[in-house]
Amino acid sequence: MPTSIKENYLKALHFLSLQSGVVSLTELGNAMEVSKPTVNDMVKKLAARGWVKHERYQPIQLTSEGHKAAALVIRKHRLSELFLYQVMGFGWEEVHDIAEEMEHIKSELFFQRMDEMLRFPVFDPHGSPIPDKAGNMVTPTYQLLSQISSPCRVALKAIRNSGTDFLKYLNEKNLQLGTELEISSIESFDGSISVSYGHCEQLVMSHSVSSLLWVEVIL
Amino acid sequence: MPTSIKENYLKALHFLSLQSGVVSLTELGNAMEVSKPTVNDMVKKLAARGWVKHERYQPIQLTSEGHKAAALVIRKHRLSELFLYQVMGFGWEEVHDIAEEMEHIKSELFFQRMDEMLRFPVFDPHGSPIPDKAGNMVTPTYQLLSQISSPCRVALKAIRNSGTDFLKYLNEKNLQLGTELEISSIESFDGSISVSYGHCEQLVMSHSVSSLLWVEVIL
DNA sequence: AAATAAAGTTAGATATGTCTAACTTTGAAG
DNA sequence: CTTCAAAGTTAGACATATCTAACTTTATTT
Numbered sequence: 340m341p342t343s344i345k346e347n348y349l350k351a352l353h354f355l356s357l358q359s360g361v362v363s364l365t366e367l368g369n370a371m372e373v374s375k376p377t378v379n380d381m382v383k384k385l386a387a388r389g390w391v392k393h394e395r396y397q398p399i400q401l402t403s404e405g406h407k408a409a410a411l412v413i414r415k416h417r418l419s420e421l422f423l424y425q426v427m428g429f430g431w432e433e434v435h436d437i438a439e440e441m442e443h444i445k446s447e448l449f450f451q452r453m454d455e456m457l458r459f460p461v462f463d464p465h466g467s468p469i470p471d472k473a474g475n476m477v478t479p480t481y482q483l484l485s486q487i488s489s490p491c492r493v494a495l496k497a498i499r500n501s502g503t504d505f506l507k508y509l510n511e512k513n514l515q516l517g518t519e520l521e522i523s524s525i526e527s528f529d530g531s532i533s534v535s536y537g538h539c540e541q542l543v544m545s546h547s548v549s550s551l552l553w554v555e556v557i558l
Numbered sequence: 559m560p561t562s563i564k565e566n567y568l569k570a571l572h573f574l575s576l577q578s579g580v581v582s583l584t585e586l587g588n589a590m591e592v593s594k595p596t597v598n599d600m601v602k603k604l605a606a607r608g609w610v611k612h613e614r615y616q617p618i619q620l621t622s623e624g625h626k627a628a629a630l631v632i633r634k635h636r637l638s639e640l641f642l643y644q645v646m647g648f649g650w651e652e653v654h655d656i657a658e659e660m661e662h663i664k665s666e667l668f669f670q671r672m673d674e675m676l677r678f679p680v681f682d683p684h685g686s687p688i689p690d691k692a693g694n695m696v697t698p699t700y701q702l703l704s705q706i707s708s709p710c711r712v713a714l715k716a717i718r719n720s721g722t723d724f725l726k727y728l729n730e731k732n733l734q735l736g737t738e739l740e741i742s743s744i745e746s747f748d749g750s751i752s753v754s755y756g757h758c759e760q761l762v763m764s765h766s767v768s769s770l771l772w773v774e775v776i777l
Numbered sequence: 778a779a780a781t782a783a784a785g786t787t788a789g790a791t792a793t794g795t796c797t798a799a800c801t802t803t804g805a806a807g
Numbered sequence: 808c809t810t811c812a813a814a815g816t817t818a819g820a821c822a823t824a825t826c827t828a829a830c831t832t833t834a835t836t837t
Binding site for chain 2: 423426427428429433436437440441444445446448449452453456
């Protein structure tokens with residue numbers, strides 16, 4: 340019953356909007372783990388606040404105000420993640436869960452000061468862009484490693500999933516942002532990719548791993 | 559509607575208990591700025607959780623579990639205050655309000671790390687003791703400046719009220735923790751006290767100010 | 778000890794966020 | 808173009824934290 344629940348709906352709407360720009364009630368309900376009537380009610384309240392557009396039986400769409408409100412929550416989240424990582428020395432696999440709580444702090448001063456201490460950063464520890472105070476964020480043009488079709492050299496730029504388990508897996512494999520990977524072969528059958536990097540002669544990544552890594556081709 | 563409301567009731571109960579050990583519903587209601595029925599309901603819930611002892615028409619008393627729960631919230635609050643002051647560079651007049659939000663963060667790791675970074679501190683920026691992880695805190699034996707009855711030399715050790723306005727007043731007067739004050743005269747009529755310290759030749763403090771300053775006699 | 782004000786309690790209401798069960802609309806398949 | 812499952816909506820309920828109005832106890836004052 341705590342936190343600002345609406346902020347969490349806004350965040351979910353933001354991420355679900357990324358594909359098609361619109362979101363169904365069912366999708367939002369699944370993301371928030373609540374029933375359809377609950378989402379339905381909530382969407383009415385969000386619409387009343389001007390954050391979403393919604394006509395009966397139609398999909399939901401964030402308004403520009405809604406987008407901005409969501410971006411400002413994401414800003415607080417990602418700034419917190421970077422602060423935890425850079426200033427407090429947490430690992431990138433630990434910061435998401437704590438930031439999930441910090442993002443609901445209302446004090447402007449607090450995030451203002453964080454922003455200053457971190458020198459107005461643009462990326463969080465997972466490589467995701469940090470929106471600015473106006474809610475605008477850069478949109479890097481990375482590719483998913485799983486989308487690369489022929490052997491080449493790439494640099495790891497961002498992680499699509501900040502879940503602890505996946506990041507621990509990357510830690511074990513010594514994969515960090517900036518790590519350069521030589522793609523040696525791509526198995527078209529199951530989409531698995533063989534890469535080498537640093538001290539690692541060969542690592543075979545399944546599609547489910549490579550589809551969570553944003554990379555940039557180099558050379 | 560946010561935060562863990564019960565934690566705020568526990569904190570209020572802790573501070574109101576300091577005098578007599580028991581708290582009336584009315585007192586608690588005033589402190590929390592809620593009506594008597596609201597307090598009454600809440601006290602029943604706190605009693606059900608084992609945090610307070612309460613018989614109909616009798617005053618409320620924190621149980622030892624309740625005391626501990628309150629102390630752990632106060633720990634998070636004061637640790638946050640010191641972190642904001644020491645690590646983030648906020649002024650002592652700014653930290654209370656932000657800590658009021660941070661104290662409701664549940665992550666043990668977060669406060670654990672703060673505690674380490676600050677080297678397991680025992681006092682917050684206002685000189686109040688920080689409870690340890692078991693909920694125990696030191697009980698300094700300071701006197702209120704207003705309780706001093708004859709001219710002497712004292713050191714400012716703690717501030718009874720962490721409100722922004724009072725702390726800004728102290729800033730203006732250049733009064734900090736550790737500042738040594740020479741008490742030159744005490745007006746028995748209205749309880750006002752004349753002190754000199756540092757570059758200040760004479761400052762006359764009203765009783766309402768001197769009763770908010772904890773001091774220790776020196777020499 | 779009776780009167781009465783202060784303190785505490787009960788009853789009934791509201792707002793928020795949630796649920797299940799039942800009903801309606803939409804849209805895709807036959 | 809009818810059928811039907813999936814998606815969305817309505818109705819009615821519950822828990823939490825809050826309120827006002829009215830009633831009961833306690834304790835003080837005369």
